[in-house]
Amino acid sequence: MAGLTTGGPNVDVSLLYEINSLARQAPGWCDRAVSLTGEYGIPLALVLLVLWCWRGARRADEATAAESFAALVWAPLAAGLALLVNAPLREFVGRPRPFRQHEGLQVLDPGPGTGLTTGLARTDFSFVSDHATLAMALGVGLFVANRRIGLVGIGLALVEGFCRVYTGVHYPTDVIGGFALGTAVVLVLAPPALALLTPVVGALNRSARAGWLVRSKVRAVPLAVDLTQAPTPPAGQRTHESDLAA
Structure with missing residues:
Protein backbone atom coordinates (compact mmCIF):
# COMPACT_ATOMS: atom_id res chain seq x y z
CA MET A 1 0.00 0.00 0.00
CA ALA A 2 2.84 2.37 0.70
CA GLY A 3 3.90 2.14 -2.94
CA LEU A 4 1.10 4.37 -4.20
CA THR A 5 3.55 7.02 -5.34
CA THR A 6 6.96 5.40 -5.14
CA GLY A 7 7.21 3.92 -8.61
CA GLY A 8 8.27 6.52 -11.15
CA PRO A 9 6.66 9.77 -12.18
CA ASN A 10 2.87 10.07 -12.12
CA VAL A 11 0.21 12.75 -12.12
CA ASP A 12 -0.09 12.73 -8.34
CA VAL A 13 3.61 13.42 -7.74
CA SER A 14 3.85 15.89 -10.64
CA LEU A 15 0.93 17.90 -9.31
CA LEU A 16 2.44 17.82 -5.83
CA TYR A 17 5.68 19.34 -7.12
CA GLU A 18 3.87 21.94 -9.21
CA ILE A 19 1.72 23.19 -6.35
CA ASN A 20 4.49 22.99 -3.77
CA SER A 21 6.86 24.87 -6.09
CA LEU A 44 -11.87 27.78 12.74
CA ALA A 45 -13.72 29.57 9.93
CA LEU A 46 -15.87 26.49 9.34
CA VAL A 47 -16.77 26.31 13.02
CA LEU A 48 -17.77 29.98 12.91
CA LEU A 49 -19.89 29.25 9.82
CA VAL A 50 -21.72 26.54 11.76
CA LEU A 51 -22.42 29.03 14.55
CA TRP A 52 -23.56 31.66 12.05
CA CYS A 53 -25.90 29.17 10.39
CA TRP A 54 -27.28 28.19 13.81
CA ARG A 55 -27.93 31.84 14.61
CA GLY A 56 -29.99 32.25 11.47
CA ALA A 57 -31.83 28.94 11.88
CA ARG A 58 -33.07 29.97 15.33
CA ARG A 59 -35.03 32.83 13.77
CA ALA A 60 -36.94 30.60 11.36
CA ASP A 61 -40.38 29.12 11.93
CA GLU A 62 -40.69 26.18 14.30
CA ALA A 63 -40.57 23.36 11.73
CA THR A 64 -37.69 24.85 9.73
CA ALA A 65 -35.70 25.70 12.87
CA ALA A 66 -35.95 22.11 14.16
CA GLU A 67 -34.85 20.60 10.82
CA SER A 68 -31.95 23.04 10.44
CA PHE A 69 -30.77 22.49 13.99
CA ALA A 70 -30.80 18.71 13.52
CA ALA A 71 -28.72 19.09 10.34
CA ASN A 86 -9.87 7.64 8.85
CA ALA A 87 -7.72 6.54 11.81
CA LEU A 105 9.87 19.59 -1.45
CA GLN A 106 9.41 22.85 0.40
CA VAL A 107 7.91 21.73 3.73
CA LEU A 108 6.38 24.78 5.37
CA ASP A 109 4.92 23.25 8.48
CA PRO A 110 7.80 21.79 10.50
CA GLY A 111 7.28 20.40 13.96
CA PRO A 112 4.85 18.03 15.64
CA GLY A 113 1.15 17.85 15.05
CA THR A 114 0.67 17.55 11.30
CA GLY A 115 -2.17 15.16 11.93
CA LEU A 116 -5.22 16.96 13.30
CA THR A 117 -6.15 14.10 15.58
CA THR A 118 -2.94 12.15 16.05
CA GLY A 119 -0.65 14.72 17.62
CA LEU A 120 2.30 12.59 16.45
CA ALA A 121 5.54 13.73 14.91
CA ARG A 122 5.71 14.30 11.18
CA THR A 123 6.33 10.61 10.52
CA ASP A 124 2.62 9.73 10.67
CA PHE A 125 0.87 8.48 7.57
CA SER A 126 -0.48 10.64 4.79
CA PHE A 127 -3.55 9.01 3.20
CA VAL A 128 -6.14 10.37 3.73
CA SER A 129 -5.81 13.94 4.94
CA ASP A 130 -7.51 14.59 8.28
CA HIS A 131 -7.79 18.30 7.52
CA ALA A 132 -9.42 17.70 4.14
CA THR A 133 -11.78 15.14 5.66
CA LEU A 134 -12.83 17.44 8.47
CA ALA A 135 -13.23 20.50 6.25
CA MET A 136 -15.33 18.79 3.58
CA ALA A 137 -17.50 17.00 6.15
CA LEU A 138 -18.32 20.32 7.79
CA GLY A 139 -18.87 22.00 4.42
CA VAL A 144 -27.50 19.97 4.13
CA ALA A 145 -28.64 22.59 6.63
CA ASN A 146 -28.33 25.71 4.46
CA ARG A 147 -27.31 25.55 0.81
CA ARG A 148 -26.00 29.10 0.52
CA ILE A 149 -23.80 28.89 3.61
CA GLY A 150 -22.89 25.31 2.69
CA LEU A 151 -21.46 26.43 -0.65
CA VAL A 152 -19.18 28.80 1.25
CA GLY A 153 -18.14 25.93 3.51
CA ILE A 154 -17.39 23.65 0.56
CA GLY A 155 -15.34 26.45 -1.02
CA LEU A 156 -13.32 26.76 2.18
CA ALA A 157 -12.77 22.99 2.18
CA LEU A 158 -11.33 23.19 -1.34
CA VAL A 159 -8.95 25.92 -0.19
CA GLU A 160 -7.97 23.72 2.75
CA GLY A 161 -6.99 20.95 0.37
CA PHE A 162 -4.85 23.32 -1.67
CA CYS A 163 -3.09 24.54 1.47
CA ARG A 164 -2.19 21.02 2.54
CA VAL A 165 -0.52 20.26 -0.79
CA TYR A 166 1.09 23.72 -0.94
CA THR A 167 2.79 23.15 2.41
CA GLY A 168 4.18 19.80 1.24
CA VAL A 169 2.53 17.60 3.87
CA PHE A 179 -12.94 15.07 0.37
CA ALA A 180 -14.53 11.78 -0.69
CA LEU A 181 -14.49 10.33 2.82
CA GLY A 182 -15.97 13.42 4.46
CA THR A 183 -18.70 13.74 1.81
CA ALA A 184 -19.59 10.05 1.92
CA VAL A 185 -19.95 9.92 5.71
CA VAL A 186 -22.18 13.02 5.75
CA LEU A 187 -24.49 12.08 2.88
CA VAL A 188 -24.71 8.28 3.27
CA LEU A 189 -25.44 8.40 6.99
CA ALA A 190 -27.54 11.59 6.93
CA PRO A 191 -30.99 9.91 6.54
CA PRO A 192 -30.73 7.62 9.59
CA ALA A 193 -28.85 10.25 11.59
CA LEU A 194 -31.46 12.95 10.94
CA ALA A 195 -34.27 10.46 11.63
CA LEU A 196 -32.76 9.95 15.09
CA LEU A 197 -31.84 13.56 15.73
CA THR A 198 -35.09 15.22 14.62
CA PRO A 199 -37.31 13.89 17.46
CA VAL A 200 -34.57 14.69 19.96
CA VAL A 201 -34.41 18.24 18.62
CA GLY A 202 -38.21 18.46 18.77
CA ALA A 203 -38.17 17.48 22.43
CA LEU A 204 -35.40 19.98 23.05
CA ASN A 205 -37.44 22.68 21.34
CA ARG A 206 -40.38 22.00 23.66
CA SER A 207 -38.16 22.24 26.73
CA ALA A 208 -38.67 25.37 28.80
CA ARG A 209 -34.99 25.61 29.69
CA ALA A 210 -33.19 24.42 26.55
CA GLY A 211 -35.65 25.43 23.84
CA TRP A 212 -33.65 28.58 23.08
CA LEU A 213 -30.97 26.40 21.51
CA VAL A 214 -33.34 25.44 18.70
CA ARG A 215 -35.52 28.47 18.23
CA SER A 216 -35.38 32.07 19.35
CA LYS A 217 -38.23 32.92 21.70
CA VAL A 218 -38.00 36.67 21.08
CA ARG A 219 -40.09 37.62 18.09
CA ALA A 220 -41.57 40.81 16.78
CA VAL A 221 -45.37 40.37 17.02
CA PRO A 222 -47.31 42.53 14.54
CA LEU A 223 -50.16 44.57 16.02
CA ALA A 224 -53.64 43.66 14.83
CA VAL A 225 -55.38 46.54 13.09
CA ASP A 226 -59.18 46.66 12.73
CA LEU A 227 -59.72 48.07 9.24
CA THR A 228 -63.49 48.35 9.81
CA GLN A 229 -63.05 51.28 12.17
CA ALA A 230 -62.10 54.72 10.90
CA PRO A 231 -59.18 56.34 12.68
CA THR A 232 -60.16 58.73 15.48
CA PRO A 233 -59.15 62.34 14.65
CA PRO A 234 -57.18 64.38 17.17
CA ALA A 235 -59.11 66.28 19.87
CA GLY A 236 -58.58 69.70 18.26
CA GLN A 237 -59.83 68.47 14.91
CA ARG A 238 -62.96 66.95 16.52
CA THR A 239 -63.80 70.29 18.17
CA HIS A 240 -63.42 72.15 14.89
CA GLU A 241 -65.66 69.68 13.06
CA SER A 242 -68.33 70.02 15.83
CA ASP A 243 -68.31 73.79 15.47
CA LEU A 244 -68.82 73.56 11.70
CA ALA A 245 -71.71 71.14 12.16
CA ALA A 246 -73.41 73.52 14.61
Missing part, protein backbone atom coordinates in the same frame (compact mmCIF):
# COMPACT_ATOMS: atom_id res chain seq x y z
CA LEU A 22 4.68 27.94 -5.59
CA ALA A 23 6.02 28.09 -2.05
CA ARG A 24 9.55 28.66 -3.37
CA GLN A 25 8.42 31.62 -5.44
CA ALA A 26 6.26 33.24 -2.77
CA PRO A 27 7.59 35.54 -0.02
CA GLY A 28 8.06 34.16 3.43
CA TRP A 29 5.03 35.92 4.91
CA CYS A 30 2.82 34.34 2.27
CA ASP A 31 4.12 30.86 3.08
CA ARG A 32 3.48 31.40 6.78
CA ALA A 33 -0.02 32.71 6.05
CA VAL A 34 -0.88 29.68 3.91
CA SER A 35 0.50 27.32 6.55
CA LEU A 36 -1.50 28.93 9.38
CA THR A 37 -4.61 29.16 7.22
CA GLY A 38 -4.52 25.48 6.38
CA GLU A 39 -3.58 24.30 9.86
CA TYR A 40 -5.91 26.47 11.97
CA GLY A 41 -7.63 29.24 10.01
CA ILE A 42 -10.02 27.29 7.79
CA PRO A 43 -11.12 24.80 10.49
CA LEU A 72 -26.30 21.43 12.13
CA VAL A 73 -25.87 18.92 14.95
CA TRP A 74 -25.17 16.21 12.38
CA ALA A 75 -22.44 18.25 10.62
CA PRO A 76 -19.85 18.14 13.46
CA LEU A 77 -20.93 14.64 14.47
CA ALA A 78 -20.33 13.44 10.92
CA ALA A 79 -16.96 15.20 10.81
CA GLY A 80 -15.90 13.49 14.02
CA LEU A 81 -17.13 10.13 12.73
CA ALA A 82 -15.21 10.61 9.47
CA LEU A 83 -12.02 11.27 11.43
CA LEU A 84 -12.60 8.10 13.44
CA VAL A 85 -13.05 6.11 10.24
CA PRO A 88 -7.63 2.82 10.91
CA LEU A 89 -7.74 3.65 7.20
CA ARG A 90 -4.47 5.56 7.44
CA GLU A 91 -2.84 2.70 9.30
CA PHE A 92 -4.12 0.17 6.75
CA VAL A 93 -2.89 2.12 3.71
CA GLY A 94 0.37 3.09 5.42
CA ARG A 95 1.33 5.79 2.96
CA PRO A 96 4.31 7.87 4.17
CA ARG A 97 4.30 11.64 4.05
CA PRO A 98 5.45 12.96 0.65
CA PHE A 99 8.62 14.53 2.03
CA ARG A 100 9.64 11.06 3.22
CA GLN A 101 9.48 9.71 -0.33
CA HIS A 102 10.49 12.65 -2.53
CA GLU A 103 13.31 15.13 -2.34
CA GLY A 104 13.21 18.84 -3.07
CA VAL A 140 -21.23 19.30 3.14
CA GLY A 141 -22.97 19.16 6.53
CA LEU A 142 -23.57 22.90 6.30
CA PHE A 143 -24.92 22.41 2.78
CA HIS A 170 0.05 15.78 1.61
CA TYR A 171 -0.26 14.42 -1.89
CA PRO A 172 -3.18 15.68 -4.00
CA THR A 173 -4.78 12.23 -3.79
CA ASP A 174 -4.60 12.44 0.01
CA VAL A 175 -6.75 15.53 -0.21
CA ILE A 176 -9.14 14.05 -2.78
CA GLY A 177 -9.52 10.97 -0.60
CA GLY A 178 -10.32 13.20 2.38
